[in-house]
Amino acid sequence: NAGVTQTPKFQVLKTGQSMTLQCAQDMNHEYMSWYRQDPGMGLRLIHYSVGAGITDQGEVPNGYNVSRSTTEDFPLRLLSAAPSQTSVYFCASSSPTRVYFGPGTRLTVT
Amino acid sequence: QKEVEQDPGPLSVPEGAIVSLNCTYSNSAFQYFMWYRQYSRKGPELLMYTYSSGNKEDGRFTAQVDKSSKYISLFIRDSQPSDSATYLCAMSRDAGGTSYGKLTFGQGTILTVHP
Numbered sequence: 001n002a003g004v005t006q007t008p009k010f011q012v013l014k015t016g017q018s019m020t021l022q023c024a025q026d027m028n029h030e031y032m033s034w035y036r037q038d039p040g041m042g043l044r045l046i047h048y049s050v051g052a053g054i055t056d057q058g059e060v061p062n063g064y065n066v067s068r069s070t071t072e073d074f075p076l077r078l079l080s081a082a083p084s085q086t087s088v089y090f091c092a093s094s095s096p097t098r099v100y101f102g103p104g105t106r107l108t109v110t
Numbered sequence: 111q112k113e114v115e116q117d118p119g120p121l122s123v124p125e126g127a128i129v130s131l132n133c134t135y136s137n138s139a140f141q142y143f144m145w146y147r148q149y150s151r152k153g154p155e156l157l158m159y160t161y162s163s164g165n166k167e168d169g170r171f172t173a174q175v176d177k178s179s180k181y182i183s184l185f186i187r188d189s190q191p192s193d194s195a196t197y198l199c200a201m202s203r204d205a206g207g208t209s210y211g212k213l214t215f216g217q218g219t220i221l222t223v224h225p
Contacts, residue, residue, distance in 0.1 A: 004153075033211030040118060042198060042215035043154070058212065090153055094211040099144075101153035 002026055004093050004102035012108045013081040021076040021105050023091030031094040032074040033058070034066065036087040037104075043090065049074055081109045113137050116199055116216025125225050129186040133199035133216045136180065140201040140214070143175050145184045148196045148218070157197075158184065189223045196220050 007022045025032065033048035035058075045058030049068040063085060065077040078085060086109045091102040116133045123129055131145075142161055146154035158173040160166045160182075166173045174183040182201075186193055199216040 031211055040217055042114070042116070042217045043200075043213070044215070045212060048211055059214075092211045097159060098156055099211045099213060101155070103153050104151070 004091055004100050006089075006091050006102040006105050008105060009103070010106045012110065013078075014110055015081060015083060017081050018077070018079050019081065021078075021089055021091075021107070023074045023076065023102060024072050025074075025091075025093035025100075026072065027093055027095070027100070028071060029093040029095060029100075030071065032068070033092045033094070033099075034064070034074070034076045035090045035092065035101075036060065036085075037090060038087050046076065046089075078107075081107075083109045085109050111136060112217075114199065114201060114214050114216045117219055118217050120220040120222065122222045122224065123189055125189060125191060125223055127189050127223070129189050129193070129221060129223075131184040131186075131197050131199075131219050131221070133182050134180055135182075135201060137203075137214075138177075138180065139203045141204060142202045143173070143182050144200040144202075144213070145171075145173055146198040146200060146215075148198060150195075154198055191223050191225055194222045 004025045030051045034046040035043040037043045044060045047066040049055045055066050089105045092099050114135045145158040147157050148154040163175045163177045170187045172185040196218045198218045200213040
């Protein structure tokens with residue numbers, strides 16, 4: 001049981017490039033979410049999903065797209081990376097009373 | 111003004127000390143309160159989860175919620191060097207929000223416990 005896995009662990013992008021951050025969970029949870037963590041800001045919710053085919057925006061959704069085609073996977077897409085998207089990204093998977101976080105992806109946009 | 115305020119520290123204490131970590135919040139709709147521990151370059155992990163006002167104890171950790179003051183605390187007794195981490199408070203408006211992973215976090219407090 002791997003829990004929540006994220007790839008890649010590290011990534012450097014140039015401004016304007018696109019990429020997808022991968023997230024998978026093996027706990028059969030319906031609910032998944034994406035957060036970004038910046039110094040002095042805590043974690044902020046980007047997007048979340050309550051099941052396959054259903055997604056919604058969080059606090060800071062601009063510049064990010066998500067889709068949920070299976071229960072296990074919840075990828076986060078950056079269509080045109082900007083330096084303001086330099087951050088640590090955490091994927092999470094939730095049971096009714098507990099949120100499990102992945103190990104994070106450190107993204108730098110130059 | 112942020113919905114949840116947490117003193118970022120850093121906080122440095124000797125081994126064995128009692129540590130007090132605090133958060134205040136402005137939105138009275140928050141009903142569920144959590145504390146997460148995050149080691150360097152790792153994801154947050156849940157330490158404590160509470161619903162109502164009052165105290166909840168788990169080993170060396172005690173979570174306290176005062177909804178009338180919009181104030182929550184985490185106490186660590188007999189602190190150990192292995193407790194050195196960032197501690198994040200988090201809250202949600204309802205059980206559904208918690209289920210969906212819709213949490214509002216404080217900024218996190220960096221704690222160092224030195225031998």
